[in-house]
């Protein structure tokens with residue numbers, strides 16, 4: 001229980017950190033969206049009730065609340081709501097058929113799109129189709145489940161601060177794996193407690209703050225920046241040496257883009273990791289290694305000389 005609350009604390013502070021990042025930026029707020037935000041951006045909303053002949057104030061469903069600061073700081077900030085939602089939203093009460101309308105998928109807009117070709121959406125889609133989330137849950141599990149349509153912002157590619165990216169990416173997974181309500185949208189099964197499932201990992205809190213879930217749960221891929229093929233738990237990385245070694249797999253995943261920088265600096269192996277973490281095994285220092293070898297040799301030599309002298313003096 002203590003561990004669980006610590007993790008939540010970690011997530012909480014991480015979120016605060018991210019919220020700070022999303023400080024006001026100059027964007028033109030569309031007046032069209034303001035009409036939607038007048039209700040969907042506030043915990044209460046008012047409308048004119050024709051039947052009663054007066055204004056009434058009601059509570060907004062918390063799941064239908066949209067944070068305008070996050071909205072205007074995301075990938076699709078230039079969008080008006082009705083680019084994705086039906087024009088009928090403009091009327092209130094909303095047409096009841098509206099809620100059954102199919103939503104556009106990422107591929108509807110990004111497939112074959114030159115402007116975003118570098119992301120390789122087609123390959124991401126293929127990896128996602130092969131993931132445990134798709135193979136076990138097909139149509140209900142869409143890209144939107146992880147990419148909140150009203151707040152998703154790219155991080156791994158653009159954010160220099162790796163710790164923030166780790167928190168951001170892990171919160172995506174924890175939004176279900178640590179939230180019974182959202183998990184149950186997808187599956188009637190019991191949501192396994194991720195803290196208990198990772199009991200074998202020492203310093204779990206430190207590990208969850210220094211590596212992403214996807215490091216251990218996806219096969220890393222050369223064609224996309226962020227691997228999307230989440231595999232079943234029996235395929236997850238459990239061996240410590242995968243990271244704690246000279247050939248740390250972190251250089252091919254989390255530190256992929258920094259790996260282009262020197263692998264060795266001031267004698268430290270995998271120096272690009274060192275800016276954010278000291279990973280035992282992966283960040284051995286060659287000079288320190290040599291020095292400690294020399295010291296060990298000298299100690300042994302001293303012991304031998306000492307032993308010989310004692311034998312001779314006897």
Ligand code: HEC
Pocket residue numbers: 032035036037038039040045046047060061064081082085089090092093094098099
């Ligand atoms: C007068 C307040 C009000 C305004 C203005 C308003 N909405 Fe809503 N909206 C609601 C309420 C209340 C609900 C939940 C009840 C319902 O579905 O009618 C809702 C529900 C929704 C839903 C969820 C439907 C579902 O059940 O899945 C969407 C999507 C939506 N609104 C989009 C919009 C968009 C886009 C705009 C602006 C063009 C907008 N709304 C303007 C009050 C409003």
Ligand code: HEC
Pocket residue numbers: 033036037040063064065066071076079080081082083084085103104144145149150
């Ligand atoms: C890029 C496309 C896109 C834009 C732009 C967009 N939405 Fe949505 N919205 C979605 C999708 C997709 C869903 C369904 C999410 C799901 O099923 O998980 C959704 C769901 C909703 C819901 C229901 C909440 C829920 O979780 O089911 C509301 C309310 C809503 N949108 C309002 C808005 C408002 C207001 C705006 C503008 C400020 C807006 N949306 C802009 C794609 C978009």
Ligand code: HEC
Pocket residue numbers: 075076077078083084104105106107108109110116143144147154
């Ligand atoms: C309705 C069409 C539409 C849908 C649906 C859509 N996008 Fe986009 N997306 C765009 C457009 C257009 C842009 C360029 C926006 C701009 O420059 O203001 C964009 C921009 C982006 C960017 C930023 C590109 C950059 O380099 O700035 C990312 C990342 C992205 N989308 C990911 C997604 C993902 C992931 C999904 C699905 C979860 C998705 N999009 C769904 C149309 C869409």
Ligand code: HEC
Pocket residue numbers: 106107118119121124125126128133142143144145146147153154155156157165168169170172224225226228230
């Ligand atoms: C299980 C959760 C999950 C699902 C499902 C998912 N993604 Fe992602 N996706 C992520 C995470 C985590 C990131 C990393 C976000 C970051 O730091 O930028 C990401 C990043 C991305 C990026 C940015 C990669 C880059 O090169 O910067 C794109 C584009 C993307 N996803 C598209 C998709 C599309 C398309 C789908 C559906 C076919 C999808 N995602 C489904 C979790 C998911």
Ligand code: HEC
Pocket residue numbers: 132133136145146172173174175176177182183186187189213214217230231232233234
């Ligand atoms: C929308 C909710 C949701 C999100 C977000 C989500 N998952 Fe899942 N995940 C599930 C559900 C539901 C299952 C159960 C699949 C099944 O039926 O066995 C699952 C299964 C898994 C499994 C397989 C467990 C096993 O029994 O083999 C792993 C591993 C996993 N998720 C990791 C992740 C990672 C990593 C992320 C983030 C990149 C993530 N999940 C994001 C809902 C989610």
Ligand code: HEC
Pocket residue numbers: 170173174177192193194197198201207208211212213214215216217233234236237238
């Ligand atoms: C250091 C590697 C590593 C990291 C980091 C990691 N996992 Fe795991 N995870 C594993 C391994 C290995 C298992 C299988 C454990 C077993 O079966 O004993 C597992 C099991 C799971 C399961 C299956 C649980 C069950 O009992 O069925 C889920 C879900 C899961 N992880 C999600 C996550 C999420 C979410 C994160 C990020 C917050 C994460 N993992 C981070 C290695 C990792």
Ligand code: HEC
Pocket residue numbers: 200201202203206207210211215216237238239240241242243244250276277278279280
């Ligand atoms: C996915 C990569 C990965 C795997 C797998 C992994 N570790 Fe780590 N480990 C890290 C990183 C990154 C750190 C963070 C170093 C830091 O605190 O700066 C770390 C830190 C540690 C620490 C120091 C903890 C601290 O708080 O300073 C110990 C001890 C450790 N790992 C042991 C293990 C053991 C034992 C295993 C196998 C059961 C293991 N690790 C598996 C990446 C990994």
